[in-house]
Amino acid sequence: xxxxxEILTDLHPDVDxxxxxxxxxxxxxxxxxxxxxxxxxxxxxxxxxxAEEIIPENFNSxxxxxxxxxxxxxx
Amino acid sequence: xLFTSLPFVLFLAATLLLYYIIPKKLQWxxxxxxxxxxxxxxxxxxxxxxxxxxxxxxxxxxRVEAINLEQKAYIKxxxxxxxxxxxxxxxxxxxxxxxxxxxxxxxxxxxxxSVTKYTNFVIANLNSLLHGAATLQLVDMIVPLGISFYTxxxxxxxxxxxxxxxEAQHHLxxxxxxxxxxxxxxQGPISRYGNLAPTLLAEHSxxxxxxxxxxxxxxxxxxxxxxxxxxxxxxxxxxxxxxxYTGAYVFCAMFFYAFELxxxxxxxxxITIGIAEAMGIRVTENFNLPYFSKNIKExxxxxxxxxxxxxxxxxxxxxxxxxxxxxxxxxxxxxLPKAIGKRVTVYxxxxxxxxxxxxxxxxxxxxxxxxxxxxxxxxxxxxxxxxYAKFHARFGWKGKTAYEIFQILRTVVLMSAIRMFDxxxxxxxxxxxxxxxxxxxxxxxxxxxxxxxxxxxxxxYAVLLIGFAVVLSVSxxxxxxxxxxxxxxEKPAFLFxxxxxxxxxxxLVLGAYGVGYxxxxxxxxxx
Numbered sequence: 395x396x397x398x399x400e401i402l403t404d405l406h407p408d409v410d411x412x413x414x415x416x417x418x419x420x421x422x423x424x425x426x427x428x429x430x431x432x433x434x435x436x437x438x439x440x441x442x443x444x445a446e447e448i449i450p451e452n453f454n455s456x457x458x459x460x461x462x463x464x465x466x467x468x469x
Numbered sequence: 470x471l472f473t474s475l476p477f478v479l480f481l482a483a484t485l486l487l488y489y490i491i492p493k494k495l496q497w498x499x500x501x502x503x504x505x506x507x508x509x510x511x512x513x514x515x516x517x518x519x520x521x522x523x524x525x526x527x528x529x530x531x532r533v534e535a536i537n538l539e540q541k542a543y544i545k546x547x548x549x550x551x552x553x554x555x556x557x558x559x560x561x562x563x564x565x566x567x568x569x570x571x572x573x574x575x576x577x578x579x580x581x582x583s584v585t586k587y588t589n590f591v592i593a594n595l596n597s598l599l600h601g602a603a604t605l606q607l608v609d610m611i612v613p614l615g616i617s618f619y620t621x622x623x624x625x626x627x628x629x630x631x632x633x634x635x636e637a638q639h640h641l642x643x644x645x646x647x648x649x650x651x652x653x654x655x656q657g658p659i660s661r662y663g664n665l666a667p668t669l670l671a672e673h674s675x676x677x678x679x680x681x682x683x684x685x686x687x688x689x690x691x692x693x694x695x696x697x698x699x700x701x702x703x704x705x706x707x708x709x710x711x712x713x714y715t716g717a718y719v720f721c722a723m724f725f726y727a728f729e730l731x732x733x734x735x736x737x738x739x740i741t742i743g744i745a746e747a748m749g750i751r752v753t754e755n756f757n758l759p760y761f762s763k764n765i766k767e768x769x770x771x772x773x774x775x776x777x778x779x780x781x782x783x784x785x786x787x788x789x790x791x792x793x794x795x796x797x798x799x800x801x802x803x804x805l806p807k808a809i810g811k812r813v814t815v816y817x818x819x820x821x822x823x824x825x826x827x828x829x830x831x832x833x834x835x836x837x838x839x840x841x842x843x844x845x846x847x848x849x850x851x852x853x854x855x856x857y858a859k860f861h862a863r864f865g866w867k868g869k870t871a872y873e874i875f876q877i878l879r880t881v882v883l884m885s886a887i888r889m890f891d892x893x894x895x896x897x898x899x900x901x902x903x904x905x906x907x908x909x910x911x912x913x914x915x916x917x918x919x920x921x922x923x924x925x926x927x928x929x930y931a932v933l934l935i936g937f938a939v940v941l942s943v944s945x946x947x948x949x950x951x952x953x954x955x956x957x958x959e960k961p962a963f964l965f966x967x968x969x970x971x972x973x974x975x976x977l978v979l980g981a982y983g984v985g986y987x988x989x990x991x992x993x994x995x996x
Contacts, residue, residue: 424766425781426851429789429815433798442795445787446632469557 395460401434402456411456418450428453435459441466472655472740473695480507481744488748493672497646500669500748504651508614515613518585519649522578526623527637527644529574530630534637536567537630571631575624582620585612590832615654617829621779623648626662628783635662643670652744656737658755658775665752673749681965682954683747688972689943690739691980697936698733700981701725703924709892714923715905717914719889722902726892727885728937731760734773758944760884763876765846768884776829780822789818820844830891835899839890846883932979 402411405427417423423431431453432443441463452462471477484503491499508515540563544556551559592605599605626647629635638644647666708714708722738755745752759772769777788794794814802810820841827840861867886903893899914920921927946953957965 421770425785426815426819429786429818430811432790433795433802433811433814436795437799437802442792443790445782445790446634448782448786448790449634 395456397438398435398460398463399456401431401438402459404434405430415455417455418453423453431459435463439463439467472737473691473699476510480510485744485747488673489675493674496672496748497643497670500650501642501646504646504649504654507651508649508654511614512611514611518581518611518613518616519619520645522581522620522623523645523648524641525577526574526627526648527641529570530627530637531639532570533567533574533627533631536563536570537633539563567631571627574627578620578624582616585610585616587828587832615656618657618659619648619654621776621829622657622659625659625779625783629662638662638666646670650745652741653752656734656741657773658738658741658753659779660753660775665750668749668751671749676749678958679749680747681969682958683743683745685954685957685965685969685972686739686743686746688743688969688976690736690741690743691976692972693732693736693739693936693940695976695980695982697933697940698729698736700929700936701729701732701925701933703929703981704920705729705892707923712898712902715902716909717906717911718919718923719902719906720910721914721920722892723885723889727881727888728933730888730891732936732940758948760881761877761944761948762880763873764850764880765843765883766850768880769843769847776826780826784825785818785822788821789814794818816848819848823847834896835890835893838896838899839887842887842890846887935979 399411403409406422409422411417414422418428428448432448436442443462443466447462447466452458480503484500488496488499505516508519540560543559544551588610589607592607596604626635630637638647643666646669647660647662650665650669653660705722705725708718708725714722735756742752742754753775755773755775757771757774759768762768762771794817797817798811798814801813804810805813823840823844824837825840826843827836827838830836830839866872889903890896890899893902920930925933943953946956950956954965957968
């Protein structure tokens with residue numbers, strides 16, 4: 395989780411990702427951010443997030459993103 | 470049969486009347502018949518194209534879903550027996566089968582779209598490459614009404630079924646209605662099956678409020694189209710049709726065209742959503758006050774929303790996260806400077822999306838240039854964001870009304886300038902005319918009567934000015950207070966209906982009609 399928070403903070407240093415919800419709904423993360431994030435996740439966690447998993451629910455908070463990574467790791 | 474023609478108004482009145490007097494369980498079937506009649510009246514041959522897309526997408530989606538279900542059943546039946554690796558191998562094999570069906574559906578339907586829409590574009594470019602060594606004949610090609618819209622809408626559904634996000638519709642005729650629903654056939658919005666189908670196929674009883682809201686929206690759409698867009702088009706056509714209109718004329722053409730396009734497209738979509746609403750059907754909104762955007766990225770989140778989200782979900786994301794792109798991303802981040810390395814794949818995917826968006830708009834280099842200019846501006850703004858942040862922090866202007874108005878006006882000017890690629894005959898002419906704004910701008914053009922010689926009289930300008938004031942006021946009310954119809958409906962009922970009457974009178978009295986009047990085609994219909 396720490397590693398993920400670092401990646402997110404690198405994208406938007408001004409946002410407190412540990413507590414912030416509605417990252418996609420409130421347009422804090424846009425499509426360009428999400429693609430950058432997926433590349434970083436692929437790099438750091440060796441998890442490829444497919445296009446069908448790119449839905450707001452999976453990216454609305456750091457916890458949701460982390461849960462997605464864990465789920466894809468298990469599959 | 471254009472939305473603005475008398476036959477369409479009669480067709481619509483008959484459809485609305487019959488929709489509510491027939492038994493409710495027949496409503497969706499009746500809408501399908503009405504949609505096919507609407508389409509056949511445009512050209513009987515169009516039906517072959519839309520039916521082909523309907524049947525092929527419907528069948529392929531069913532096949533893809535069957536494979537999905539087969540996979541689920543197999544995994545359930547062998548629960549506990551399969552190792553993680555066995556499961557992964559099995560899933561990969563099944564995914565390949567699904568992918569082959571999807572590819573078949575996509576290639577077949579995109580093939581139809583490409584052949585009908587782009588054959589002559591390819592031939593013309595080949596001819597110019599051959600420099601007269603040989604000349605290929607252009608083909609007399611049918612381009613079915615709204616083919617880009619219904620093809621994209623259908624393929625979006627197919628991809629959603631492939632991704633397991635959407636159950637396939639097994640009833641062919643119900644799916645046919647989703648593809649052909651007549652109000653949105655000509656120019657969208659590009660709806661998602663999950664949003665449109667439930668409301669489209671549901672039974673609806675007549676409700677006065679819903680019906681009135683729908684009619685009000687229709688009238689508002691007609692007002693923007695007939696009173697404003699169809700009036701200003703005369704001036705726009707004159708200004709862009711003759712390359713002698715340079716300098717200040719180009720400046721006028723730029724804003725006139727932006728205003729025309731806004732009223733034409735949003736007006737058309739208002740009519741579409743209003744017709745659906747009058748029947749109790751909810752169609753996705755396509756605009757959210759785009760000209761109140763503070764930057765071009767925000768503008769594209771507010772203009773033609775359904776197209777933007779379609780390109781994001783079905784082109785941008787799949788390209789960005791595909792295997793080769795992730796490999797390229799890994800390579801670029803380890804071999805290039807950090808700041809550039811992490812942007813390579815994002816910028817490459819954006820390039821593809823904007824190229825596709827340009828080509829989707831039309832088979833001409835103008836649209837390619839238009840798409841790529843948008844791409845460049847968005848990417849430059851993206852790169853300048855840290856600089857803007859520093860600037861805002863330094864001067865504390867962020868959130869200040871005057872600065873926000875400046876940002877809005879800057880976006881309006883920028884978007885209007887980029888839109889000029891739509892206007893002129895070709896790309897070099899567009900650049901020449903834009904350049905003339907800086908080299909031969911004559912300020913007196915605005916008051917020496919020159920602008921009364923472009924097909925617009927002083928009464929036309931008066932109507933346009935009133936139209937602009939009305940559109941701006943309604944937008945501001947929406948921005949500050951929310952849904953304008955809700956506000957009106959909260960007042961004594963007669964005020965709502967009085968406003969409808971005023972709009973109707975304005976359309977009849979101020980509409981740009983004349984001898985042998987035939988309302989202009991909607992601009993987006995040709996896309």
